[in-house]
Amino acid sequence: MSLHRLYAEQLRCATDATGQVDLDKLGELVSAAYETRERQRITDGRAQAQDEAEQDLLRTREFLDTIIENIPIAVFAKCATSSRYILLNRAGEGYYGMPREQMLGRTPEQIFPADVARVVNEQDRRVVASGMPMSLEEHLLEVGIKGRDRLVNSRKMLITDGNGDPQYLVGVIEDVTERVATRQRISHLAQHDVLTDLPNRSAFNAALDERLERAEEASTSFAVLSLDLDRFKEVNDVFGHPVGDMLMRAAADRLAAEAEGAFVARIGGDEFMILMPDDAGREDVLALAERLVETIGKELEVDDYLSHVSLSVGIAFYPDDGVNAATLLANADSALYRAKREGRGRVRCFESEMDQELRDRRLLQHDLRQALEQNQFLVYFQPQARVDGEVIGFEALLRWNHPTRGFVPPDQFIPLAEENGLIVEIGEWVLREACREAASWPRPLQVAVNLSPVQFQAGDLERSVHQILLETGLTPTRLEVEITEGVLIGDFTRALNLLRRLKALGIRIAMDDFGTGYSSLSYLQSFPFDKIKIDRSFISNLEATTQSAEIVRAVLSLAHALKIPVIAEGVETEAQRAFLAREACEEMQGYLVGRPDLIERYLDLVGVAVERRLYA
Numbered sequence: 065m066s067l068h069r070l071y072a073e074q075l076r077c078a079t080d081a082t083g084q085v086d087l088d089k090l091g092e093l094v095s096a097a098y099e100t101r102e103r104q105r106i107t108d109g110r111a112q113a114q115d116e117a118e119q120d121l122l123r124t125r126e127f128l129d130t131i132i133e134n135i136p137i138a139v140f141a142k143c144a145t146s147s148r149y150i151l152l153n154r155a156g157e158g159y160y161g162m163p164r165e166q167m168l169g170r171t172p173e174q175i176f177p178a179d180v181a182r183v184v185n186e187q188d189r190r191v192v193a194s195g196m197p198m199s200l201e202e203h204l205l206e207v208g209i210k211g212r213d214r215l216v217n218s219r220k221m222l223i224t225d226g227n228g229d230p231q232y233l234v235g236v237i238e239d240v241t242e243r244v245a246t247r248q249r250i251s252h253l254a255q256h257d258v259l260t261d262l263p264n265r266s267a268f269n270a271a272l273d274e275r276l277e278r279a280e281e282a283s284t285s286f287a288v289l290s291l292d293l294d295r296f297k298e299v300n301d302v303f304g305h306p307v308g309d310m311l312m313r314a315a316a317d318r319l320a321a322e323a324e325g326a327f328v329a330r331i332g333g334d335e336f337m338i339l340m341p342d343d344a345g346r347e348d349v350l351a352l353a354e355r356l357v358e359t360i361g362k363e364l365e366v367d368d369y370l371s372h373v374s375l376s377v378g379i380a381f382y383p384d385d386g387v388n389a390a391t392l393l394a395n396a397d398s399a400l401y402r403a404k405r406e407g408r409g410r411v412r413c414f415e416s417e418m419d420q421e422l423r424d425r426r427l428l429q430h431d432l433r434q435a436l437e438q439n440q441f442l443v444y445f446q447p448q449a450r451v452d453g454e455v456i457g458f459e460a461l462l463r464w465n466h467p468t469r470g471f472v473p474p475d476q477f478i479p480l481a482e483e484n485g486l487i488v489e490i491g492e493w494v495l496r497e498a499c500r501e502a503a504s505w506p507r508p509l510q511v512a513v514n515l516s517p518v519q520f521q522a523g524d525l526e527r528s529v530h531q532i533l534l535e536t537g538l539t540p541t542r543l544e545v546e547i548t549e550g551v552l553i554g555d556f557t558r559a560l561n562l563l564r565r566l567k568a569l570g571i572r573i574a575m576d577d578f579g580t581g582y583s584s585l586s587y588l589q590s591f592p593f594d595k596i597k598i599d600r601s602f603i604s605n606l607e608a609t610t611q612s613a614e615i616v617r618a619v620l621s622l623a624h625a626l627k628i629p630v631i632a633e634g635v636e637t638e639a640q641r642a643f644l645a646r647e648a649c650e651e652m653q654g655y656l657v658g659r660p661d662l663i664e665r666y667l668d669l670v671g672v673a674v675e676r677r678l679y680a
């Protein structure tokens with residue numbers, strides 16, 4: 065009703081028959097109208113609030129429904145008394161492998177096979193009776209997608225009403241199959257070598273510790289085998305890493321198959337360890353080691369390549385050769401070192417004298433460190449000549465004159481200096497001495513210096529060679545460096561680049577010990593060598609075997625075809641020289657021309673008048 069109509073009505077009611085307006089009554093009527101209006105306003109407000117609350121509730125329910133529907137964990141609810149399913153979300157349909165219409169309103173017996181229903185009911189009964197939630201971790205889903213084994217974490221709990229009476233059973237099921245698989249994969253990787261899938265060093269150490277503990281308690285004995293694939297690095301280098309990897313896998317498979325029952329681990333590059341079972345006797349261990357050497361010695365066909373590697377084995381026994389892990393491992397390694405030194409492809413058991421040998425080696429290493437500071441090194445020079453006898457240069461050869469040991473052969477101390485890296489400093493010293501000496505000769509003869517593979521890997525060889533040439537004033541073309549294939553094994557590209565840069569300085573590069581290596585031929589292809597040095601083993605056998613003569617002939621004809629001059633090493637007899645001359649070998653070096661000696665012995669050859677040098 066509009067305001068003025070309401071007021072007209074109130075006025076009419078407050079007016080008596082005489083037309084007199086009762087103002088009090090009119091006031092009451094107006095107040096009453098206001099009160100009514102106010103009440104109406106309050107009632108309207110309440111209804112609106114209720115409306116809004118209902119809307120909110122609806123929105124919240126929709127929100128929760130959406131969340132429950134889309135959550136990637138199966139959620140279900142059932143009536144606590146009848147066990148009938150009353151809710152199942154989308155993930156639940158996936159887990160049970162059936163649409164919710166087939167489950168809602170039904171009991172487990174009506175849905176699942178009898179044995180499964182029995183388990184489910186029993187679980188429900190326990191949760192309802194105890195009122196406690198039930199959690200199961202990483203168990204196989206009792207029901208679910210056929211043919212798929214899924215691991216799940218599940219939890220069921222009871223919801224009661226205001227009086228504490230059971231109302232609903234709510235459950236969640238989370239598929240953890242992938243998570244468990246990932247965890248298992250990570251733990252497998254931490255314990256296994258990626259390439260061969262054999263247990264790794266850390267797994268081996270753990271197994272050894274455990275074995276030691278057991279053996280100590282039960283007073284049993286066992287053996288530890290240390291194995292090394294001989295020449296694997298060369299194969300890797302020549303055929304490339306993919307073939308090397310395949311070869312390593314094939315070798316690991318053979319080892320694991322042959323040593324079945326033992327703990328076989330790959331602990332590094334080409335090293336393996338084997339932990340023998342407790343009951344294996346000494347003879348059994350040795351027999352197995354021999355079988356391992358034999359099986360690895362058989363040719364391996366990898367990706368159409370026939371590869372040949374051999375295996376060396378060192379053995380240490382608990383408790384005779386050590387009662388703790390460190391000693392056992394060190395002694396198995398000493399035995400392996402001996403096996404390798406004796407010619408590879410061998411088996412050696414630890415003997416106490418090896419311990420002594422190891423101590424001697426350490427002592428020699430110690431002395432070697434002082435040798436440079438205490439001026440114990442000397443450079444000897446050995447003449448190199450054309451086959452007609454004309455001397456064209458000298459090879460510088462290092463000598464170590466120890467105050468009490470006397471002259472230590474280079475074959476003994478150079479490998480040690482290579483092992484501890486001292487060869488970088490020593491090699492630089494030899495180079496400086498040789499260049500200084502050669503620069504002082506009146507005749508411009510060449511000087512050849514051996515460079516160790518270690519000098520190529522460590523230090524700045526190019527810079528130090530360059531600096532020594534500047535310092536000594538030797539013309540680079542008079543310097544020849546002799547390298548063995550060891551220089552090219554390992555980081556082939558780096559070594560090759562370094563050789564190219566040295567050659568660019570004007571230095572000549574000779575390939576030493578040709579024919580003894582694994583792949584001398586393939587290296588000839590990769591770098592333009594200035595000279596090939598035929599190993600002295602072929603020369604010394606020239607008269608003894610026809611094979612050596614054939615090999616020398618073959619090397620010479622190959623080198624000639626490639627237009628690379630050849631120097632024969634270790635020429636001791638006139639017959640050897642005559643053979644080389646007939647075969648058109650260009651140069652020779654050996655006792656026939658002259659032994660390695662102090663340069664004073666060869667002053668006439670280098671063009672220094674002996675008197676001048678002696679009395680100047």
Ligand SMILES: Nc1nc2c(ncn2[C@@H]2O[C@@H]3COP(=O)(O)O[C@H]4[C@@H](O)[C@H](n5cnc6c(=O)[nH]c(N)nc65)O[C@@H]4COP(=O)(O)O[C@H]3[C@H]2O)c(=O)[nH]1
Binds near residue numbers: 460461474514600636
């Ligand atoms: N039986 C016999 N032997 C002969 C004859 N002519 C020379 N020899 C020996 O053959 C070796 C030649 O040196 P290499 O092949 O470079 O082999 C060298 C070389 O690999 C290494 N070496 C020597 N000096 C150095 C050096 O300064 N640096 C590096 N990295 N290695 C060196 O030690 C090895 C052995 O050196 P040496 O004992 O001086 O042994 C020398 C030399 O004395 C001969 O007619 N008959």
